[in-house]
Amino acid sequence: MERRTIFGHRLLPVALVAPQFLLTLVFFLWPACEAVWTSLTRQDPFGLHSQFAGFDNFVELFTDSLYRDSIGRTVFFMIAVSALSMSSALLLAVFADREIRGRMTYRTLLIWPYAIAPAMAAVLWILLLQPRIGLIGVLLNRHGVSWDYHLNDRQAMLVVVLACAWKQVSYNFIFFLAGLQSVPRSVLEAARMDGARGWHRFRTITFPLLAPTTFFLIVVNLVYAAFDTFGTIQALTQGGPGKATETLMVKVYRDGVVNLDIGSSSAQSVVLMIGVIALTALQFRFLGRGGRRESAA
Amino acid sequence: MKRRTLLAATAVAPLAAIDRAHGQSGKIQIVWWHAMTGVNADEINRLARAFSESQSEAEVQPVYKGGYPETLTAAIAAWRADQAPHLVQIFEVGTGSMLASGPATKQVWKLAEETGVALDPAVYIPGVRGYYSLSDGRLASMPFNSSTAIMWYNKDAFAAAGLDPETASATWPDVIAAARAIKAKIGTPAMGAVKFPITSSWMIWVQLEQYSAIHDLPFATKGNGFDGLDAELRFNAPQQVKQWDRLLGMAKEGLYEYGGRDTVPDALFYSGQAAIGFGSSAGRGQIAANAKFKWGAALLPIDPEVNANPINSIIGGASLWTMTTKQRTAAEYKAVAQFLKFLAIPEQDAHFHQTTGYVPVTFGGYEKSRADGYYEKQPGADIPIKQLARGKVTPNSRGLRLGRLAEIRNILYEETEKALQGQQSGKEALDNGTRRSDRVLREFQKSVGG
Numbered sequence: 001m002e003r004r005t006i007f008g009h010r011l012l013p014v015a016l017v018a019p020q021f022l023l024t025l026v027f028f029l030w031p032a033c034e035a036v037w038t039s040l041t042r043q044d045p046f047g048l049h050s051q052f053a054g055f056d057n058f059v060e061l062f063t064d065s066l067y068r069d070s071i072g073r074t075v076f077f078m079i080a081v082s083a084l085s086m087s088s089a090l091l092l093a094v095f096a097d098r099e100i101r102g103r104m105t106y107r108t109l110l111i112w113p114y115a116i117a118p119a120m121a122a123v124l125w126i127l128l129l130q131p132r133i134g135l136i137g138v139l140l141n142r143h144g145v146s147w148d149y150h151l152n153d154r155q156a157m158l159v160v161v162l163a164c165a166w167k168q169v170s171y172n173f174i175f176f177l178a179g180l181q182s183v184p185r186s187v188l189e190a191a192r193m194d195g196a197r198g199w200h201r202f203r204t205i206t207f208p209l210l211a212p213t214t215f216f217l218i219v220v221n222l223v224y225a226a227f228d229t230f231g232t233i234q235a236l237t238q239g240g241p242g243k244a245t246e247t248l249m250v251k252v253y254r255d256g257v258v259n260l261d262i263g264s265s266s267a268q269s270v271v272l273m274i275g276v277i278a279l280t281a282l283q284f285r286f287l288g289r290g291g292r293r294e295s296a297a
Numbered sequence: 298m299k300r301r302t303l304l305a306a307t308a309v310a311p312l313a314a315i316d317r318a319h320g321q322s323g324k325i326q327i328v329w330w331h332a333m334t335g336v337n338a339d340e341i342n343r344l345a346r347a348f349s350e351s352q353s354e355a356e357v358q359p360v361y362k363g364g365y366p367e368t369l370t371a372a373i374a375a376w377r378a379d380q381a382p383h384l385v386q387i388f389e390v391g392t393g394s395m396l397a398s399g400p401a402t403k404q405v406w407k408l409a410e411e412t413g414v415a416l417d418p419a420v421y422i423p424g425v426r427g428y429y430s431l432s433d434g435r436l437a438s439m440p441f442n443s444s445t446a447i448m449w450y451n452k453d454a455f456a457a458a459g460l461d462p463e464t465a466s467a468t469w470p471d472v473i474a475a476a477r478a479i480k481a482k483i484g485t486p487a488m489g490a491v492k493f494p495i496t497s498s499w500m501i502w503v504q505l506e507q508y509s510a511i512h513d514l515p516f517a518t519k520g521n522g523f524d525g526l527d528a529e530l531r532f533n534a535p536q537q538v539k540q541w542d543r544l545l546g547m548a549k550e551g552l553y554e555y556g557g558r559d560t561v562p563d564a565l566f567y568s569g570q571a572a573i574g575f576g577s578s579a580g581r582g583q584i585a586a587n588a589k590f591k592w593g594a595a596l597l598p599i600d601p602e603v604n605a606n607p608i609n610s611i612i613g614g615a616s617l618w619t620m621t622t623k624q625r626t627a628a629e630y631k632a633v634a635q636f637l638k639f640l641a642i643p644e645q646d647a648h649f650h651q652t653t654g655y656v657p658v659t660f661g662g663y664e665k666s667r668a669d670g671y672y673e674k675q676p677g678a679d680i681p682i683k684q685l686a687r688g689k690v691t692p693n694s695r696g697l698r699l700g701r702l703a704e705i706r707n708i709l710y711e712e713t714e715k716a717l718q719g720q721q722s723g724k725e726a727l728d729n730g731t732r733r734s735d736r737v738l739r740e741f742q743k744s745v746g747g
Contacts, residue, residue, distance in 0.1 A: 042743060042744055043744060044397060044744045044745045044746070045373050045394055045398075045744075046373055046376060046377065046397075046398045046399065046401045047377050048397075048398070048399045048400070048401070048745075049744070049745060049746040051746075132565070132570065150555065150556070150557045150561075151555055151714060151717055151718060152718065153718065238558065240558065240710065240711065240714060241711075241714035241715075241717075241718070242711045242712075242714045242715045242718075242720075243711055254707070257366070257367075257370050258366050258370075258703060258704070258707075259701055259703065259704040259737075260369075260370065260373065260394065260701070261701075261704075261740065261744075263744070264740075
């Protein structure tokens with residue numbers, strides 16, 4: 001029998017939805033509209049002179065080779081962070097899914113980094129990798145590797161990718177572990193009976209069955225790498241050396257909050273907003289359909 | 298009915314505002330946003346307390362708002378929401394932006410005129426007040442914590458390298474010679490913790506802005522921006538390129554360690570890793586607290602081939618801006634003016650100078666510190682003052698009045714970091730820096746409608 005709650009009153013549902021609706025309106029829709037509007041203007045920091053500038057800010061952005069570089073850098077960064085954090089999370093999840101002693105302890109420990117604030121995560125990595133005071137940094141320099149991420153583009157990128165990926169491993173781990181646990185044991189056992197070895201079994205059975213989880217995580221990780229890594233990068237390198245680790249998000253902050261170039265930074269956040277809308281739409285479209293197909297099969 | 302409620306509300310609103318300004322004690326509350334931490338914040342709190350106790354009408358409430366850039370941003374956002382503090386501490390590079398703030402701020406001369414509280418620019422040391430004055434000499438903001446760039450050196454390391462620890466290198470050729478002598482002895486027991494000869498905090502401020510000022514070289518046209526928003530940058534002249542090539546050459550030779558942006562390299566000097574550290578004179582307290590070696594302060598080295606008669610260096614630090622809101626009353630402005638006047642009392646200025654390491658901003662504060670015997674007790678504490686007062690101020694040494702200067706510094710950091718990695722030459726770094734920074738200046742000019 002299907003149970004359904006019927007609201008006799010019209011006001012009650014409205015009242016129940018209102019808080020969430022208001023929050024979205026005040027903290028998301030309103031600022032977003034404001035950003036779209038300011039992206040079309042040229043303003044001084046105090047808002048004393050505001051001229052309508054049409055699409056000038058956007059034209060300036062996309063004709064600026066530094067901005068185009070930043071897009072490329074962000075895409076590289078997103079892919080690197082997602083690939084690294086997802087692959088290590090999958091590896092850890094596979095091991096934690098086995099029958100081993102202290103399984104719960106491992107799992108708990110692996111989930112911890114997720115609870116660490118971005119700036120704290122950055123400090124931990126600084127204590128490890130800083131060339132003069134960091135444990136690993138000092139060791140590297142002592143053994144003839146000239147390690148200084150304040151001055152070396154590639155090393156700086158490596159450091160921010162490591163730190164940002166590490167923070168996301170826990171999240172991915174939880175999802176992969178849950179995904180692994182929902183792989184039907186009977187299928188795995190049947191494969192084992194047929195003589196499929198570990199790696200072969202993983203490649204042909206487990207991994208395909210994890211596909212919906214994997215796809216979901218890809219989108220979440222890309223969004224994370226693009227939007228949630230600002231704190232870690234800012235604390236580690238402030239986007240330097242040069243512009244080596246300046247992702248789009250760091251640039252929005254730099255131009256808007258530090259440089260007070262409100263028009264341009266609004267235009268950049270509008271570009272980012274379009275990006276995140278596209279990613280979300282992609283997720284809905286493919287995950288919605290893909291997920292259903294999986295369950296149908 | 299509804300209209301009446303609205304009317305009543307508008308009638309009550311200003312009363313509520315006045316109440317807020319009076320606080321619980323019935324005194325006028327002056328809100329002061331600042332960006333100081335540690336010893337400096339203690340001193341800010343002390344000043345606020347001392348003023349509140351010195352009279353019975355007003356109280357100052359200091360509020361820490363984060364670093365300098367955050368404080369500037371917060372002040373602007375607050376003004377746009379009509380919630381600006383009475384006073385805000387704005388770093389020197391924000392001066393250009395604040396001058397374009399129109400009705401958001403009340404400049405010092407106007408505050409004095411309106412409140413009748415005399416705020417005489419002549420009590421402030423010229424090198425300090427020049428940075429915060431309009432071109433006709435009227436004060437725009439109140440000089441507060443000011444420092445300049447100097448050279449700190451490790452006397453033990455100098456002795457270990459066979460150099461005279463009591464005479465610091467005065468010219469760049471001397472600095473290079475000293476650095477080579479130090480480098481030759483690194484690793485020996487006498488050299489201790491020293492790992493490399495030289496580092497520099499605030500590389501752009503110290504090695505380019507200050508270098509240009511003391512050698513009387515223009516940083517930008519239009520008197521470094523004082524005479525108009527249409528100034529163009531000029532720091533890629535051969536003399537400055539020479540300095541950049543020198544630093545890059547020293548980095549390549551292992552004499553100069555970049556260390557990072559802004560204050561990051563500070564620790565390299567006081568931890569004993571760098572034998573010479575360029576930085577703010579306000580670093581004195583920190584060095585005294587941390588350094589486990591004998592250290593000294595010295596004037597910035599000069600290049601005699603560029604200019605054998607160096608002039609004054611320029612200041613860094615911050616000044617206090619008076620901000621407006623719609624409901625702010627004449628009594629509040631008057632209290633602000635009285636507080637600003639209070640800060641210039643020799644005892645207060647001298648106390649601030651001696652506890653924080655910032656230079657005194659008034660003649661009175663300097664005289665008082667001298668009378669106290671402070672400079673005999675703290676040898677070298679007068680080096681920044683001597684350097685600021687050296688020679689005659691020219692349009693090149695008055696300071697910089699450029700919009701979005703913080704962004705220009707970042708651009709220069711970026712280009713220099715590329716050069717340090719060998720991706721471009723010193724000239725290319727400064728040329729690219731000039732080109733990109735000029736664009737920033739034009740954007741600023743457009744945005745303020747100049």
